Amino acid sequence: MPTLKDVARKANVSVSTVSYSVNDNPLIPEETRNRVKMIANDMGYRPNGNAKNLKKQKTNIIGLFLSGFSGPFFTDMMEGIHDVVLEKGFELVVSSSVEQHRLLVERYVDGAIILNYHMENELLTKVANEKFPLVVMDRMIEHPNITPVLLPNEEGALLGTKHLLEKGASSLAFIAGSKDSFDGERRLQGFKQGLSAYNLSFCEKEQLIRADFTEESGYIAMTEYLSQSSEVPEGFVAANDEMAIGTIRALSEAGIKVPDDAAVVGFDDIQLAKYIQPALTTVHVPRKEWGVQAARKLFGMLENQGEEVSHVINLKLVSRDSG
Amino acid sequence: MPTLKDVARKANVSVSTVSYSVNDNPLIPEETRNRVKMIANDMGYRPNGNAKNLKKQKTNIIGLFLSGFSGPFFTDMMEGIHDVVLEKGFELVVSSSVEQHRLLVERYVDGAIILNYHMENELLTKVANEKFPLVVMDRMIEHPNITPVLLPNEEGALLGTKHLLEKGASSLAFIAGSKDSFDGERRLQGFKQGLSAYNLSFCEKEQLIRADFTEESGYIAMTEYLSQSSEVPEGFVAANDEMAIGTIRALSEAGIKVPDDAAVVGFDDIQLAKYIQPALTTVHVPRKEWGVQAARKLFGMLENQGEEVSHVINLKLVSRDSG
DNA sequence: CGATTCTATTGAAACGTTTCAATAGAAAAT
DNA sequence: ATTTTCTATTGAAACGTTTCAATAGAATCG
Numbered sequence: 001m002p003t004l005k006d007v008a009r010k011a012n013v014s015v016s017t018v019s020y021s022v023n024d025n026p027l028i029p030e031e032t033r034n035r036v037k038m039i040a041n042d043m044g045y046r047p048n049g050n051a052k053n054l055k056k057q058k059t060n061i062i063g064l065f066l067s068g069f070s071g072p073f074f075t076d077m078m079e080g081i082h083d084v085v086l087e088k089g090f091e092l093v094v095s096s097s098v099e100q101h102r103l104l105v106e107r108y109v110d111g112a113i114i115l116n117y118h119m120e121n122e123l124l125t126k127v128a129n130e131k132f133p134l135v136v137m138d139r140m141i142e143h144p145n146i147t148p149v150l151l152p153n154e155e156g157a158l159l160g161t162k163h164l165l166e167k168g169a170s171s172l173a174f175i176a177g178s179k180d181s182f183d184g185e186r187r188l189q190g191f192k193q194g195l196s197a198y199n200l201s202f203c204e205k206e207q208l209i210r211a212d213f214t215e216e217s218g219y220i221a222m223t224e225y226l227s228q229s230s231e232v233p234e235g236f237v238a239a240n241d242e243m244a245i246g247t248i249r250a251l252s253e254a255g256i257k258v259p260d261d262a263a264v265v266g267f268d269d270i271q272l273a274k275y276i277q278p279a280l281t282t283v284h285v286p287r288k289e290w291g292v293q294a295a296r297k298l299f300g301m302l303e304n305q306g307e308e309v310s311h312v313i314n315l316k317l318v319s320r321d322s323g
Numbered sequence: 324m325p326t327l328k329d330v331a332r333k334a335n336v337s338v339s340t341v342s343y344s345v346n347d348n349p350l351i352p353e354e355t356r357n358r359v360k361m362i363a364n365d366m367g368y369r370p371n372g373n374a375k376n377l378k379k380q381k382t383n384i385i386g387l388f389l390s391g392f393s394g395p396f397f398t399d400m401m402e403g404i405h406d407v408v409l410e411k412g413f414e415l416v417v418s419s420s421v422e423q424h425r426l427l428v429e430r431y432v433d434g435a436i437i438l439n440y441h442m443e444n445e446l447l448t449k450v451a452n453e454k455f456p457l458v459v460m461d462r463m464i465e466h467p468n469i470t471p472v473l474l475p476n477e478e479g480a481l482l483g484t485k486h487l488l489e490k491g492a493s494s495l496a497f498i499a500g501s502k503d504s505f506d507g508e509r510r511l512q513g514f515k516q517g518l519s520a521y522n523l524s525f526c527e528k529e530q531l532i533r534a535d536f537t538e539e540s541g542y543i544a545m546t547e548y549l550s551q552s553s554e555v556p557e558g559f560v561a562a563n564d565e566m567a568i569g570t571i572r573a574l575s576e577a578g579i580k581v582p583d584d585a586a587v588v589g590f591d592d593i594q595l596a597k598y599i600q601p602a603l604t605t606v607h608v609p610r611k612e613w614g615v616q617a618a619r620k621l622f623g624m625l626e627n628q629g630e631e632v633s634h635v636i637n638l639k640l641v642s643r644d645s646g
Numbered sequence: 647c648g649a650t651t652c653t654a655t656t657g658a659a660a661c662g663t664t665t666c667a668a669t670a671g672a673a674a675a676t
Numbered sequence: 677a678t679t680t681t682c683t684a685t686t687g688a689a690a691c692g693t694t695t696c697a698a699t700a701g702a703a704t705c706g
Binding site: 013014015016017020027028029032051053054055056057 | 661
Binding site: 047049059091095098129277 | 371428
């Protein structure tokens, strides 16, 4: 693999001249520059990114750190982030890590967007600094160089809950995901707020069903719940659509008609939502927009334009057939 | 940001000792090693990946290059690749690039898996070499250091086509994606083979419908097709599920009953397939397995175990309600 | 014509590691 | 007591760039 040095030798110029030339620096007269570039190209020269980054102390790469690639949820968001990153002349790398987080720790990127519960706050506060800003999408965290860009989860769940209540449901239950999901727990809060607003009390035993965000887990949890409780609530709010779909499946199998006997509203509005039977009423999350906002925020910090880039993400209820 | 040098100064040892220590090299007695590691840790030392890579001429990172993050199709595959990469002690970065392909060209990774039609064969053959193997999943390409890991697309489409034919359909049409999708065109070939096997001829005008792999495009293309043709084929084979779903929507709206008036089979078996009405008959692609095979192949090349790691991916027809 | 400015080119340090070869001193062997 | 081996540590080169400062020669100026 030829280096600048090799090209320099063949072109009979110095390394600096080659460097300037391949980077199209007008310092070098066009004629020389083109000659050198030709030679470099012929030799199959390709810059070494690591050497470059080392010297420049900058990578022009943004990292997106996820806890996994699965789920229909993230791809839209990734697109939003990607658009902004490209627009800024950067590259995006997406990485899903569980333990090492090497890509974050060893500074392969100039800034990062985090949506990875495997990364602890301690790690994040340790790596973030003036020159290395972070945007977190899955937690609240206080740090001068870390900015959360969060969904208004309470509001969303409140929307869903009120919707059912307004439609006349007098008893509700919530299908939650695992406790360590920040978003999930905020959604639960929103549900409780909705109950309060209607002067209803909340009893964890009877109105909280725990699953883990997958369709299957929702199905299992609901089946179990139904076998244990004497009377079925008139409405269910789920912390995400997958679980809502699992819930509907369990209800149907138990002979409970949705939405007549029990209504169900989900959260996220995944693609599937409008295709299932009955079509799922859910809280729509503008995922791409969320990604865009996160990326913009990050560049705001990188470019140090002092001014807060404000962000607002609006959730809205999409009323379909299930509730 | 402290460097080895800074740590060395504070610990009163040489840079080499620090380097050996933080890398847990038993050359340094445990006592010293721990002392140095403590100090490094206290100072917030973090290795500089670029310096490391530059020196070692190795990154321990595998790149996955996609043309976009969208579509429900890729996430399963990414998981498969990810599993293998982690198992090998590497990291995975996923990147979607259109123009620059910097991450590939500037050697940020030790090997790459390509599924990106924006990357031209010329680029790939230029960068691939003994020390930098490539696996391509979206094309055929002859090069000693590039290995294709492809789906048996013809066979798959043949499966779908024969299924309809066996069920008695006497006229078929194919909904294709854009011409420059390798997979898509092979699927078209498989369809033609199916027709041949039953001694049916293929007329492009009447039996080939072009869309672009999205649900919407399938819907539009089919609507247009229906408005133009006098008689409707008894069966449709689509190059992917999204278009099949669009097709079904168009057919339904035109009052054509699926599967009674016309049967439809898709390709891929995306999550949605079993949820739509009627549930989609389709050719199941084991996406995760595909990813696993690709990654294994790549490591086979990296580890130079001469021996071909063989791979076989089996597609099978999933018969549901649409055909 | 000597002094000045400008242009094209270059030398060399620096970025932060890794790792080979060297060294000094202690322990073991003769 | 001298040589040999071993242990702990270190110095320095190298990886491939970028970029500041230096240089030499040409062009312009007074």
